[in-house]
Amino acid sequence: MSASLLFISWVLLSETVLCWSQFHEAFVAEAGRTATLPCRHPFNDSVLVVEWSRSDLGEEYVLLYRDEQIDESNQSPSYLDRVDLQDRLMENGDVSLVLEDTRTYDSGTYQCSVVHRSLGEDEESVICTIQLDVSPSSPPLLPPGDENEDDEYEANDGGNKVAGIPFKETVEGAKEGTIVLLVFFMIVFVIATFQIYKRKVRLHIRL
Known part of the structure; x- marks a missing residue:
């Protein structure tokens, strides 16, 4: 060639x-x-x-x-x-x-x-x-003071989400769950204390 x-x-x-x-x-x-x-x-x-x-x-x-x-x-x-x-x-x-x-x-x-x-x-x-x-362009972040709880993007947390839920709602849900858990433990503690008191009373009567 x-x-x-x-x-x-x-x-x-x-x-x-x-x-x-x-x-x-x-x-x-x-x-x-x-x-x-x-x-x-x-x-x-x-x-x-x-x-x-x-x-x-x-x-x-x-x-x-x-x-x-x-x-x-x-x-x-x-x-x-x-x-x-x-x-x-x-x-x-x-x-x-x-x-x-x-x-x-x-x-x-x-x-x-x-x-x-x-x-x-x-x-x-x-x-x-x-x-x-x-x-399409991304939605802009809202300035402080103009946040709407129904908006998908939050100005304070930059639109962060946990498992698809806005960050603010996630925090509020965690607080409510903590309060319910504390109430549950208080009820269990009261019941346990009452049972111990009844047992001591019975023992005292037998003696």
Whole structure:
């Protein structure tokens, strides 16, 4: 096998491994935060256009970057002013997507394609496919003084629970159980004392 053929095979294998590894990556983000979907291209400085898309958006796209700027002509309205490239200079092949103020409906499969110049001609290649799952944000802790006994999260204990029961209710239940136990031991003590007294009286009468 010639050296040139070996080189071409290595390049094709490298690109295949890159796409395969990216496809199997799944990212989880919390709603309201900024998420970065990592992606790199192997085409050096020959990239002319970067497009991030979702299969369920039809003809619309998430982001289209060309002529050194974002093209908003056919961008999905839900992504306007919320997306950008992590590095517009695309140094080291970085074409990662930055998505701000994530929302639950941002969940889906994202695909990154680039148009690059190869042997004097423009070619389009899909380089990354990434699954994003945006989960709802956690309920905020209540400030002191605004606690509600019916709320699941308590400000004083940080929403701690024992066996699914709010921490405050658990403490109150423990106090009630302690009181009942003390009353039980007092009753047993009184009965035992009375029995001992009766026994002494009987012995005294026999004597």
